[in-house]
Amino acid sequence: MALLQMLARACFTVMCFIQNLLPCIKGRIPEPGRWLHALLDVIHRGENKLFKLESLTDFYHTYGLFRFENKVYIFDPKLTQTVINKLEKGAGDYLENSPLKDTFLGSSSRSPEIRRAIAALFRKSTLEERGGLIIADVDNMCNKIGLEAKEGHVINITDWSLRMAMDVVGHMLLQLDLFAIEGKQEALLECLMTILHRCYALGEITSDSEEFKQANETLQKETTTILEKALQKEDKSTDTRFVIKLHEACGFEQARDNMKLFLMAGSETTASTIPVFCYLMATYARVQDELRQEADENMAALRADPALTLPKMESVLREVLRVYPIAPFISRQTTQQLVVGDVTIGANTDIKAFTWGIHRSSTQWDQSKEFVPFRFLNSGEKSASAMYIPFGAGSRICIGQHLAMLELKLACAIMLNRFKFCKVSETPELRFVTDWAHAVVHPDKDMFFKLEAR
Numbered sequence: 001m002a003l004l005q006m007l008a009r010a011c012f013t014v015m016c017f018i019q020n021l022l023p024c025i026k027g028r029i030p031e032p033g034r035w036l037h038a039l040l041d042v043i044h045r046g047e048n049k050l051f052k053l054e055s056l057t058d059f060y061h062t063y064g065l066f067r068f069e070n071k072v073y074i075f076d077p078k079l080t081q082t083v084i085n086k087l088e089k090g091a092g093d094y095l096e097n098s099p100l101k102d103t104f105l106g107s108s109s110r111s112p113e114i115r116r117a118i119a120a121l122f123r124k125s126t127l128e129e130r131g132g133l134i135i136a137d138v139d140n141m142c143n144k145i146g147l148e149a150k151e152g153h154v155i156n157i158t159d160w161s162l163r164m165a166m167d168v169v170g171h172m173l174l175q176l177d178l179f180a181i182e183g184k185q186e187a188l189l190e191c192l193m194t195i196l197h198r199c200y201a202l203g204e205i206t207s208d209s210e211e212f213k214q215a216n217e218t219l220q221k222e223t224t225t226i227l228e229k230a231l232q233k234e235d236k237s238t239d240t241r242f243v244i245k246l247h248e249a250c251g252f253e254q255a256r257d258n259m260k261l262f263l264m265a266g267s268e269t270t271a272s273t274i275p276v277f278c279y280l281m282a283t284y285a286r287v288q289d290e291l292r293q294e295a296d297e298n299m300a301a302l303r304a305d306p307a308l309t310l311p312k313m314e315s316v317l318r319e320v321l322r323v324y325p326i327a328p329f330i331s332r333q334t335t336q337q338l339v340v341g342d343v344t345i346g347a348n349t350d351i352k353a354f355t356w357g358i359h360r361s362s363t364q365w366d367q368s369k370e371f372v373p374f375r376f377l378n379s380g381e382k383s384a385s386a387m388y389i390p391f392g393a394g395s396r397i398c399i400g401q402h403l404a405m406l407e408l409k410l411a412c413a414i415m416l417n418r419f420k421f422c423k424v425s426e427t428p429e430l431r432f433v434t435d436w437a438h439a440v441v442h443p444d445k446d447m448f449f450k451l452e453a454r
């Protein structure tokens with residue numbers, strides 16, 4: 001098997017070399033034939049399809065795009081920019097069975113007024129002013145983790161980061177106490193895991209299975225309860241909380257659906273990034289020490305001003321999202337013919353701006369497939385002009401990007417300040433599974449570490 005794989009790799013390298021010598025046929029969208037498919041199947045056997053697509057970006061480098069399973073993947077920076085600027089989201093189709101179908105993510109026609117109602121909440125300066133709330137949630141999580149670690153348990157970082165991220169969404173966006181860290185959202189956490197991990201990422205159950213339907217109902221019930229409770233409270237005329245505004249702007253059902261969106265988009269992504277960060281820290285102990293030193297030196301100042309810059313930490317986090325972009329592609333759809341560069345793409349085509357391939361392209365980055373922790377501190381890099389789009393781009397860029405970066409910076413700095421992360425036999429290898437419907441990658445297994453309190 002290993003020999004066959006080696007042969008296939010050698011064969012692919014030669015084909016790739018020849019392909020890139022050939023002139024590119026103008027106006028054509030290339031598509032792998034049977035041979036190339038077979039080779040890629042052998043090379044990437046058992047791996048995430050993302051790696052197959054990544055190989056195709058090397059293969060079709062001169063074209064900057066290719067067709068695969070009836071979708072057009074674009075990775076040339078210029079072409080990608082054109083597609084992002086010219087096209088609407090079109091998430092309605094790929095979210096067909098998802099609980100997010102009717103939110104403003106799914107249907108852009110509803111977005112303008114709700115977007116305006118919430119824009120202020122997501123502004124960088126507003127978030128930084130309220131950063132103390134994130135710090136409190138991170139501290140709360142660290143206290144709980146500390147107790148578990150003291151008893152000699154290995155720590156389920158996947159679990160704790162999801163709880164923490166959920167409480168942060170509660171405090172920062174909905175202005176509600178969800179108490180996920182305290183263990184008061186077990187039903188909600190479980191149905192999120194069933195829907196996002198077991199169904200969409202791992203494919204253990206289908207979206208028409210009983211289990212999925214049950215989880216979907218629980219999600220509906222739990223979010224309804226949370227919203228009802230929020231609306232009961234206090235005097236509405238003086239209540240300026242976001243949930244109230246959202247409810248006023250779009251009514252109960254849409255408010256609840258958008259709450260679901262925030263809980264899912266806002267918890268899952270950040271919560272998947274933290275275990276990846278922890279894994280890399282446990283792997284590169286020197287980097288862990290260096291970041292801890294920065295965190296230690298700045299802890300008092302950071303607690304006083306959450307906006308404080310931590311150059312090394314921020315560089316590492318940017319690099320984590322470069323080499324493992326948690327959102328591996330951005331989906332767009334054509335409604336009519338679209339000309340990009342010299343190719344014409346037909347109407348009603350699914351287009352993927354392929355972030356994963358763009359971020360890991362050897363033509364744009366040195367050591368493109370490796371984790372180079374302080375790459376972004378190093379301005380001499382070829383990468384200075386490379387396309388970097390972990391949060392997407394254009395008018396539909398991630399609305400939560402500043403929240404995500406602030407939360408990651410604070411959580412990672414405080415965690416390193418309090419604990420040392422070590423791998424143990426329970427720590428799985430870092431492998432990814434993809435939720436193609438919501439465009440998110442997760443580590444395939446829950447991440448466990450031994451944490452030593454300092």
Ligand code: HEM
Binds near residue numbers: 269397
């Ligand atoms: C590491 C964390 C995160 C990453 C990598 C990420 C990435 C992305 C990407 C790539 C998109 C699609 C952009 C596009 O289609 O052009 C997106 C959309 C979105 N994200 Fe995030 N995100 C993260 C965290 C968050 C957080 C914390 C929230 C908070 C609620 C959030 C809320 C959203 C929403 C609501 C959308 C849809 C925006 C729209 O369609 O207009 N995200 N995100």
Ligand SMILES: *[C@@H]1O[C@H](CO)[C@@H](O)[C@H](O)[C@H]1NC(C)=O
Binds near residue numbers: 097098213
């Ligand atoms: C999930 O629940 C929502 C709300 O109850 C419903 O509209 C949607 O059709 C359900 N989706 C699936 C796949 O069952």
Ligand SMILES: *[C@@H]1O[C@H](CO)[C@@H](O)[C@H](O)[C@H]1NC(C)=O
Binds near residue numbers: 159
């Ligand atoms: C670790 O956390 C995840 C996410 O909450 C959970 O689904 C899983 O059951 C936990 N694993 C163990 C062994 O407790």
